[in-house]
Amino acid sequence: MSRLADLCHFLSLLTVVSSAFNNEISSYVDAHTYGNGKPEDPCYGSDGKGRHCIPDFVNAAFNHKVTVSSTCGNPPNRYCWLTKSEGATIEDKKKCLICDSKNPKRSHGASYLTDISNSNNLTYWISEPFSNLEQDPGNVTLILPLGKKYEITYVSIQFYSPRPESMVIYKSKDFGVTWMPFQYYSSNCKATFNKPVKTEVTKFNEHEAFCSQDKSSIEPLSGARIAFASLQDRPSAYDFENSPVLKEWVTATDIKVVLYRMNTFPYELKEPYDFNYYAIADFSVGGRCKCNGHASSCIKNNEGKMVCDCKHNTAGPDCERCKEFHFDKPWRHATGKDTHQCAPCNCNLHARKCRFNMEIYKLSGSVSGGVCINCKHNTFGRNCDYCKEGFYRDNTKDITSSHCCRDCNCHPVGASGKVCNQTSGQCPCKEGVSGLNCNRCGPGFQQSRSHIAPCIQIPVSTADSGKNNNCPKRCHSEDEKITLKKYCINDYAISVEVLEKTKVNEWTKYTISVLKxxxxxxxxxxxxxxxxxxxxxxxxxKCPQLKLGKRYLIFGKDDVPGSGGNYGMTIDEKSLVFKYKSKYDGRLKQFSRKERKNKCKKYS
Structure with a gap:
């Protein structure tokens, strides 16, 4: 009856613990299926969107190897226990067997701690006997490596011998490098561990280990169970999903149990040392693989180690980071409200690696924080969306094209530098030099033999006198009519407004606004x-005549000699300049349609 009572107590304990995980369990066991009847991936909804998911609840200790500091049978030794026979003397109740590590039928090794042990297959580990409890109070250590991080719900130990008088459960979060207490047990907490018997648990101390005095008596002599629930009486347990303190509290990679002191029998025995041993039938640890809400199962990797089968673009043994190239948002634990799925960086197909920058993420309004690394194809920038020095953006190519940035190809003699305008590709030309790449002399200049001044001005005595005999014999009048032929033989047709007029050397510079x-x-x-x-x-x-504040329609050619190192358009006496009229808009649309129908070929 005592075993049944302990079992009922343990089951009720698990009920209390499971309620702490209520939100996680309900989100996981909810039955979701696709229309074809196939089970849906628990980490994604039927709409394909990510959702919070967790692995199955398991006995994390099952069939795991336990390292113990003491095991009977080497050399063989006798161990005894008292039966429940009624009406007999203490000596008559005494039953004994031999523990022999070399005899499989008589050995009681550490593997029996985590195997299947029940009434049909009763197995148990036994420690070496302690000959003198006054000199050696009976100190034995059991270490259980779990292989990866788990979120521990309970630690349960069922004794085949009497329970110890004092015991401590420890946990490690770094695979046994450091240890911290999980729970204390003693018949006298104050004297043994300097711990108070009763402690009020609050949100400020719910991550600390406490001491219990109700699990340390010698009765029952066999079958007693000590079960520790990691979240019992912790105030934040019912909001576990939003409690980072308790999530750390239940996280463990290893469990260590130290049996500090053995209970002494209250009977007069002829050979009491035959009873001075520990025997444990079952050592179990209930919990889930810690996957931070980003996996529904754990699998073995290529090295045979247990890891989470990560989803939501996460990676790592515990899905504790974003996978490669998915650093546009910070990694976070998934919750029922937000999956916090990792997002890929936007590198426009010019980089394979990126990193996360919190400052950029904050400045973006928590939208994007990815920074591309080692941009290829002559690009640079956080998203590889700019052309590096010596290259300019080819707007005829998509930003994701490997040829979106073209070489400036500035002439080594005619250009004053290798860096061109990022938008137009215009190189910085030396005085008198023109062209997109600064590869020819401009009007009024001729080639020299100097690399410093490759183009020199042609002497003109009366070029700027303004007399009519120096003006072009024929200047295309602004009052001429626009025709299809004039539209076709020119390279461009633009509507502009003149904003400003200044003189730059031999040139008049107009600042215009291109309207259409x-x-x-x-x-x-x-x-x-x-x-x-x-x-x-x-x-x-007055060829052409441009007035400030007026609108004009300009027909021109691309091959008009350039402006001697100045960036911009150039027109001459052969360019067509018309005073703007609204009726021209309709005519230009007609001309454009005819051009698309190849009507311009007859003028070429």
Whole structure:
């Protein structure tokens, strides 16, 4: 009857403990199936979204090897116990057997601690007998490695001998390197461990080990069980999912039990040392693989070690980090409200590695914190979304293309540097040099033999005199009509507004705002403020005539000689400049449609 009573007590203890894991258990055992009847992955919903998941509840000690400091049978020795026979003397109740480690039928090794032990298969470990309890009070250590981190629910020990007078359960979170107490047991907590008998458990001390005095009596002589519930009476147990303190409290990689002092028999025995031993029939540890809410099972890896079968883009033995290239968000424990799934970095296919940066993550409003490492294809930046020095963005290619950044290819003599404009690709040209790559002399300049000044100005005595005889014989009037032919033979057609006018050496620089590009050239003219250069003498000749604050329609060619090292567009007397009229918009749309239908071929 005593064994049955202890078993009932243990089951009631587990009921209290299981309620602490209620949220986790209910989220896991909820029956989810797909429409085809196949079980759904517990870590993902039917909609494919990640959700909180946990491994099965198991006896983590089952068939694990236990290291013990003492085992009987080497050399063979006798051990005795008292039967429950009624009406007999103490000596008549005494029954004895021989423990022999070399005889399988008489050995009682440590493997019997974690095997299946029941009434049909009663196995138990026995320690060496202690000949003199006054000199040696009976100190034995049992160490159980679990192989990985577990969240421990209970530790249960069923004795075949009487229970010890004092005992401590320890746990390790670093595979046995350091140990911390889990629970104390003694008939006198104050004298043995300097621990109070009764301690009020609060949220401030719920992560500490306490001492119990109700599990240390010698009765019953056999079959007594000591069961420690890791969350019993802990205030935060019923909100375990949101309690990082208790999550750390129940985490363990190893369990150590130290049997400190043996209970002495209250009977007069002829050979009492035959009773001075420990015998344990079952050593079990209930819990779950610690996977931080990111796995529903544990498996053996290639090295034969138990690890979590991680989901939600996590990795590690306990799913304690994000897997490679998934560092755009910080790793977090999954909860019922938020899975905290790790997100991949955005490197636009130009990098294979990245890292997480908390400062960037905070500045982004907790949206993105990934930083790409070793960007390829001549890109750089947090997302490999910029071209490195000496290259510019080719807008005809997608940002994910391996050819999205083109070499500036600045002429080694004509350019004043190797770094071009990131948007247009225009190299910085020396004075008198023009072209996208600074590979030719501009108008009014001729090639020299100097590498320092490769283009020198052609002497013109009256180039800027402004007299009519120096002006072009024919300047395309701004009052001319726009025709399909004029549209077709030019490279671009843009609508602009003149904002500012300044003189730069032999050039007049206009700051214009490109309002609309009806026809786009290979130089990829964009909307917004641009620089427009006209030779100063042409400006004096009013060819073309541009007034501040006015809108114009400009037809031009890409091969107009450049502006001598200045960035921007260039027009000359052959360019067409019209005063803007709203009716031109409809005409330009017609011209664009005809161009797409190859109507411009007859003018080429």
């Amino acid at each position: 590009a009806s026809k786009i050239s290979r130089n990829r003219i964009k909307k917004g403020d641009q620089s427009l250069f006209v030779k100063h003498y042409l400006t004096k000749c």
